[in-house]
Amino acid sequence: MRYMLLLLIIIPAxxxxxxxxxxxxxxxxPTVLLIIMTGILGAYLAKKQGIxxxxxxxxxxxxxxxxxxxxxxxxxxxxxxIVLLTPGFIxxxxxxxxxxxxxxxxxxxxxxxxxxxxxxxxxxxxxx
Numbered sequence: 672m673r674y675m676l677l678l679l680i681i682i683p684a685x686x687x688x689x690x691x692x693x694x695x696x697x698x699x700x701p702t703v704l705l706i707i708m709t710g711i712l713g714a715y716l717a718k719k720q721g722i723x724x725x726x727x728x729x730x731x732x733x734x735x736x737x738x739x740x741x742x743x744x745x746x747x748x749x750x751x752x753i754v755l756l757t758p759g760f761i762x763x764x765x766x767x768x769x770x771x772x773x774x775x776x777x778x779x780x781x782x783x784x785x786x787x788x789x790x791x792x793x794x795x796x797x798x799x
Contacts, residue, residue, distance in 0.1 A: 686759030693760070709763045713755030716770045720748045743779045744772075750782075751775075 693702045728741035751769030754762040768774040789795040 682761060683759075686757075686761055689760050690758070706758050706763075709767075710755060710758075713752065713763065713766055713770065716767070717748055717752035717755065720770055720772070721745070721752075724748060743782055744775065746782050747775045747778055 690702060690706075693705075697705075724741050724744045728738035728745070731738040731741060747769045751766040753766075754769070755766030769778055786795065
């Protein structure tokens with residue numbers, strides 16, 4: 672959590688710098704259109720991937736299995752969709768990486784360890 676404050680300062684500063692550079696390189700209107708297009712594409716991908724993940728979780732539960740993998744996918748999709756809502760190229764890249772199944776795999780171990788740590792500390796309680 673101590674790094675969170677640092678990230679909340681550094682990431683927006685980098686995003687602003689990149690947006691200014693992009694505006695200078697390709698112009699204001701193309702930069703704004705690019706931001707809008709990535710938001711629309713991200714919303715479409717998040718919806719599509721979210722529906723697939725819900726269906727996978729339902730199939731797992733029908734067969735009496737815990738939908739653990741689907742839950743981790745859903746978490747990645749949720750985070751990816753949220754960061755895609757913030758304007759900027761760095762957060763858009765992260766959001767798309769979290770939305771695409773092939774690249775999402777590299778983020779799942781991080782979220783698994785994060786949740787395990789939160790559960791072990793008692794910050795997250797799971798009711799059965």
